Amino acid sequence: MKTVAQILRDKQNRDVHTIGPHATVLEALQVLAEKNVGALPVVEDGQLVGVISERDYARKVVLRGRSSVGTPVRSIMSAPVVTVGPQHSIRACMALMTDRHLRHLPVVENGHLVGLLSIGDLVKEAIAEQDALIGQLQQYIRGE
Template identity: 45%
Template sequence: MKTIKQLLQAKGYAIKSIGPEESVFDAMQLMAANNIGALLVMQDNKLVGILTERDFSRKSYLLDKPLKDTLVKEIMTHQVAYVTPDYTNKDCMALITEMRVRHLPVLDNDQVIGIISIGDLVKDTISEHQFIIHQLERYIYSTPR
């Protein structure tokens, strides 16, 4: 089973982030422009929260004010579930299921080095299963009958 370090090496380390004092309107524009479902909320190179589409859909309407006047810090998730590079896909799937989240920042010595989504984990799991199936098929068809 792959570690998150290996998964990030294949996927890439790029993250998209926004500051807590930025507007939710700007955050939604950034998400839309990058076709992503979450932004890491960073202040002074430190992870202070995460803003997801779920945060937006569930919290922004409660404030009853324009998106341009709503700050990221008002609707972001402050307590962020995260992983380190030595976690495995299986570890992350368990955490995502338990915490009911879709994105996990990857931290190494308190520094953000990437982000893993449930889509990344599912894609990796499918790839691993396809490899196993292929190996089993090769074994079956190469065995004399």
């Protein structure tokens, strides 16, 4: 099974878009829409301090009748952040995301944010690994 480092290396889009904790929720929503992503790591002074997602917006702004214009990201971001390192396996990440009900998982190495995995990234990789194994088994059965 591949590691997080291998998945990040193979990703077509390796850009990690971030936002600061003092930005407004509206600014975060604009970045989410512009970059077509579902979550943004929140970084302050080079350190990962939270994650803001569409889920945070729906639950902590919309359902509470708050304004996205005047609400700072810091007040609705998810923190503390659950992270993984480049050496973690897909299986470990999927288990962590399932257990903690996460859709996005920041990757941190030596205290620095180096990537962001989505549940879609992991599912895509798990399917590819299963397809490869099925192909190998079919070849074995056919005696190839």
